[in-house]
Amino acid sequence: MEAALDLMRRMPPRQAETALSALLSLLPHHADNLLSQIDQPLQALFDAESGKEFVLCEYNRDADSYRSPWSNKYHPPLEDGPLPSDDLRKLEIEANDIFSVYRDQYYEGGVSSVYMWKDDSDCIAACFVIKKDGSKSAHGRRGYLQEGAWDAIHVIEVRSEVDGTAHYCLTSTVMLSMTTESKSSGTFSLSGSIRRQMSLDLPLEDGHVCNMGKMIEEMEGKLRNSLDQVYFGKTREMICTLRPPQDGMLARPLPQR
Structure with a gap:
């Protein structure tokens, strides 16, 4: 294993x-x-009743059916599939609406979903997922990528609600893949994944959704920086070492004879 x-x-x-x-x-x-x-790359499914797409993952699956956060129904239909309680369902609807705005502002498209449930200890848990297909034929608005995908999975557990404060534990995973193709450089592919964790004690006066959103926004900023340094930075360093820019080659001093 x-x-x-x-x-x-x-x-x-x-x-x-x-x-x-x-x-x-x-x-x-x-x-x-x-x-x-x-974690596997995310898939999306269209919910005909709500007219919206939703993301498929392990946290909204029961057998071979997946629950839509918009209509709260399983696709394909499942009679005895687990559903959140009424209070938790209200919180889930609010989180989906807010997270949809966040996704559109940060990602300029894509599909997002939020799923909530109670764990074995009767504590609230939530999964925030975003799938952005940046290919030219999909959600890519700028058209720089031939193929590209960004899959983000944020799982939050809420523990120890004592004296108006709750303990939040966030585990985030991002999977990135991208392919560019041009006559000058040919086909270039870059892909990888990264996972990080964060734990915070936050007051409950602003509510769970607000606290979760702040943690996810902060974590995604850190993940983007890590990806930029680890993947893009190292790749740029290797390419510039193997194939130095023409200007850089001309700027080097000639060896002394």
């Missing part, structure tokens, strides 16, 4: 589904652990 997880951490996100399928065939007795611990 440890070797399988170590292998998946090194797989490009676009190959994660194929690699996971192979691991499930090799390790069928670890299927539950693999499915629960390995």
Whole structure:
């Protein structure tokens, strides 16, 4: 199991589904652990009743059906699928509306969904997911990428609501893949994933949704900076080392004879 997880951490996100399928065939007795611990690229489904798309993930799945956060119904229909309580459903609706605005402002498109439930200890848990397809044929408004995808999964657990303060534990995963193609540089692909955790004690006067939103906004900023430094920064450094710019080559002093 440890070797399988170590292998998946090194797989490009676009190959994660194929690699996971192979691991499930090799390790069928670890299927539950693999499915629960390995994040896969997100998929979206259209909810005809609400006229909106929603994101498919492990947190809104029961058997082979997925619950829409907009209509609160399963697709395909499932009679005995678990549903949030009335109070939790109101909180979920509010979070989806607010997160949709956040996603449009930060990502200029894409699909977002928020799912809430009670865990085994009767504490609130939530999953905020964003899928942005930046390809020219999808949500990419600027048209720089031939293919591109950004999948963000934020899972928050709320613990210890004491004296007007709650303990929030956030686990965030971002999967990024992008491909550019041009006559001068040819085809170039870059992909990877990153996961971080954060824990904070916050007052409840502003509500759970506000506190969760602040944590997600801060975490996404840190993740974007990490991706810029780790993936883009290192890639830029390697390319400039292997293929120095023409101007840089001319600026170098000639060797002394």
